[in-house]
Amino acid sequence: MQNTKTRILVECAVMVALAAVLSMIKVYEAPLGGSVTLFSMAPIIVASLRHGPKWGFAAAFVYSMTQLLLGMGSLSWVPSLEGVILCILLDYIIAFTVLGVASFFRPPADATYKKRLALIVMASLAACALRFLSHLLSGAVVWYEITKAGEWNDLVMRTGMWTYSTIYNATYMVPEAVITVVASPAIAFVLAAVEKRRSAAKTAK
Numbered sequence: 536m537q538n539t540k541t542r543i544l545v546e547c548a549v550m551v552a553l554a555a556v557l558s559m560i561k562v563y564e565a566p567l568g569g570s571v572t573l574f575s576m577a578p579i580i581v582a583s584l585r586h587g588p589k590w591g592f593a594a595a596f597v598y599s600m601t602q603l604l605l606g607m608g609s610l611s612w613v614p615s616l617e618g619v620i621l622c623i624l625l626d627y628i629i630a631f632t633v634l635g636v637a638s639f640f641r642p643p644a645d646a647t648y649k650k651r652l653a654l655i656v657m658a659s660l661a662a663c664a665l666r667f668l669s670h671l672l673s674g675a676v677v678w679y680e681i682t683k684a685g686e687w688n689d690l691v692m693r694t695g696m697w698t699y700s701t702i703y704n705a706t707y708m709v710p711e712a713v714i715t716v717v718a719s720p721a722i723a724f725v726l727a728a729v730e731k732r733r734s735a736a737k738t739a740k
Contacts, residue, residue, distance in 0.1 A: 592635030625673035674700025
């Protein structure tokens with residue numbers, strides 16, 4: 536039992552580290568934070584699908600801490616303590632911890648490849664949607680006021696806080712979601728291979 540927990544802990548730690556490294560490979564970076572990365576959400580989705588909600592949300596929370604540390608520079612834009620706290624919660628802790636929701640789409644051991652792939656796509660979309668909603672709320676509550684005083688004042692004032700936040704966050708979250716979904720076949724293949732190896736090991740015993 537202890538060996539199993541240790542193995543899962545190590546695997547989740549590796550997935551978090553891999554996700555953190557991939558998050559630094561940026562295809563596009565928005566001017567006030569947010570970026571399109573190279574499959575950075577995929578390792579957390581893998582950990583969640585492999586080990587369920589408990590480990591999935593734990594890995595996602597640790598990943599949120601790494602993203603907070605890597606993104607501390609963006610907090611310098613926020614003028615108030617309340618804004619900083621909201622930004623930390625909505626743009627980092629909540630936004631990345633919700634990736635653990637993928638664990639609720641965990642395929643059964645006997646699932647066909649087609650069903651497994653469908654569940655993984657749904658898991659990826661759910662994780663991306665919840666992350667987007669968290670960033671959307673942050674954009675409307677925190678970043679809208681900051682941007683109003685900046686160089687895009689006229690445009691921001693015309694669009695309103697919810698439209699502004701939707702457009703801004705969609706510029707990087709939509710491509711990020713597409714990239715994550717594109718990784719789904721690879722995730723399905725990996726999970727199927729792991730399940731096959733586990734079944735073979737049980738049979739051998």
